[in-house]
Each structure stands twice: as structure tokens, then as C-alpha cells.
Amino acid sequence: MFDGVIRILKNFKYVSNLSRNLVSLSVLDDADYTVKIERGFMKICRGSIVVLKGIKDSLYYLIGETVTSSNTLAEAPTDHKAILWHKMLGQIGNKGLQVLKKQSLLSNDKMSKVDLCENCVWGKHHRLVFKVGQHNSRGILEYLYVDL
Structure with a gap:
């Protein structure tokens, strides 16, 4: 997968002649996975751990490749x-x-x-600029500067 870890999906159907590998969201839901889709990215989580990731073209594609048997593990x-x-x-x-x-x-x-x-x-994305704050403090310790 995206992080170099080989994930094993259980109770899934595999069709070797199919040109694309499809994963059913209902099967993922039954297996207690959470699917989050946002702005062309898909994350499949189990609890708070991201297990699978995908990107959008016309369909969502998982980032990784399919390994079907121990013979292809060398590849x-x-x-x-x-x-x-x-x-x-x-x-x-x-x-x-x-x-x-x-x-x-x-x-x-x-x-x-x-x-x-x-x-x-994400490292190449631009961040929005913070607006200039208005401070209406009048007394001591009403406004603090803190380095977080």
C-alpha cells in the first residue's frame, strides 16, 4: 500500500480477468471500516488508523498494487x-x-x-494567511502572546 505495508483483505471476492480491482464499500462497512471521501482523496480507516488510501480519477483508485499469491510477493x-x-x-x-x-x-x-x-x-500546498487581529485589551494579562 501507500506506506509500504502489505495489507490482507479477508472475505473479498477477486476476479482475475477483471481489468480493474473493485472493492465494495458495503463489504468494508460490514467489516467495521470507515470510508472518508474529501476533495479527491479517499481514506479507509479502522478506528483512528488509516488502512487504505485512494485518489480520484473517474473512479477512486487505491494507492498500491494487488498481490494475489505468495508467488507474486517477490515482485x-x-x-x-x-x-x-x-x-x-x-x-x-x-x-x-x-x-x-x-x-x-x-x-x-x-x-x-x-x-x-x-x-x-501536502507539503507543497499553500496555507492561508492569518488575518490581522484586533486587540481590545485594557488591563494587565488580558492579552497573552504564546508560542505554541
């Missing part, structure tokens, strides 16, 4: 190793990962590129 870690190194090295970019790979500072395994990192996306 899955290549994508999650790049994401893991990306996070461990302070959100380093693909070029930086390639430089470290050429210098043999990372593992010798094949790594793919990091396509979408939610923390990087």
Missing part, C-alpha cells in the same frame, strides 16, 4: 522499497535515490520510482 517489494527509502531519507526525490543507488549506498535490489507521496503533496 511487490520493489515498489515499497523506493517509498520506504523516500520516507527514511526525508522525502528525497527520485533523482536523489538514483544517485544513492549508483553510489551503492542503497540495497542492490531493483527499485521503482516514487510516483505519489501524500506528505510531499
